[in-house]
Amino acid sequence: MVPYDSNSSSLNLVVPIREPSPEPVSFQIRNVVCNYTLPLHIDLRKLALNSNNVTFDRGRGVLLKQKRKPNCYVKIYSSGKVYIVGCKSEADCMVAARTIARRVQKTMNKLNDVVRIRNYKVCNVLATCRMPFGIKIEELAQQYPAQSQYEPELSVGLVWRSQDPKATLRIHTTGSITVTGASSEHDVMRSIEMMYPIVRKFRCAMRHRTETKPKRVPRKRAPPSLMWVELLIRCFRFSCTAF
Numbered sequence: 001m002v003p004y005d006s007n008s009s010s011l012n013l014v015v016p017i018r019e020p021s022p023e024p025v026s027f028q029i030r031n032v033v034c035n036y037t038l039p040l041h042i043d044l045r046k047l048a049l050n051s052n053n054v055t056f057d058r059g060r061g062v063l064l065k066q067k068r069k070p071n072c073y074v075k076i077y078s079s080g081k082v083y084i085v086g087c088k089s090e091a092d093c094m095v096a097a098r099t100i101a102r103r104v105q106k107t108m109n110k111l112n113d114v115v116r117i118r119n120y121k122v123c124n125v126l127a128t129c130r131m132p133f134g135i136k137i138e139e140l141a142q143q144y145p146a147q148s149q150y151e152p153e154l155s156v157g158l159v160w161r162s163q164d165p166k167a168t169l170r171i172h173t174t175g176s177i178t179v180t181g182a183s184s185e186h187d188v189m190r191s192i193e194m195m196y197p198i199v200r201k202f203r204c205a206m207r208h209r210t211e212t213k214p215k216r217v218p219r220k221r222a223p224p225s226l227m228w229v230e231l232l233i234r235c236f237r238f239s240c241t242a243f
Helices: 044-049 090-107 137-143 185-200 226-242
Strands: 027-037 054-057 062-068 071-077 081-087 118-130 158-162 167-171 176-182
Touching: 027 090, 027 185, 044 054, 044 062, 044 071, 044 090, 062 090, 071 090, 081 090, 090 118, 118 185, 137 158, 158 185, 167 185, 176 185
Parallel strands: none
Antiparallel strands: 027 081, 027 118, 054 062, 062 071, 071 081, 118 176, 158 167, 167 176
């Protein structure tokens, strides 16, 4: 039942304003970077001869390998340092790290020795998400000058630096947010959960950048005028009488 004011002569309807329920926001992991150390000296030339999809850079002293399952890019140094870039999850990164470690152990004839992965660390997790609304980043930068940095002459997005969890978020007016610098997928989720109630205060209508352009209609050649038709007929008659 809608409430009304009984003291007034006219019926005054009071419609309660309800806040819309929070929309679900999903994020996608685009890149996971990790590094670790193997406790042995690696013969990169021998490893290159016994592996596929590798490039041995002798000048830099590094072996570059492209893995397919999981799809990632690996850099191996002779000191035992290994970097893995391009995985889509922390689980894939750990699988790739163990696969590379077992390949090095087998190539270096260390099957009878214990070769453990040391100092394993996820350096960076890059993720993207899209809010179901647009964001007024100009007003957001004015309201939170300490945490945000917005330079429209240099970049179209607003840079938000989060301390807990430690991450950097790039926010755009279209509602897309890119998270970098996180150390785990859990930190990515926490940073988005922390950012959602803040950007929701500055929401606006979606800004679609793709505009439908009208189709170009081909120009039709105009029909020849009667004067040109008569001139062509006279020339044809003159050429016939000449012969």
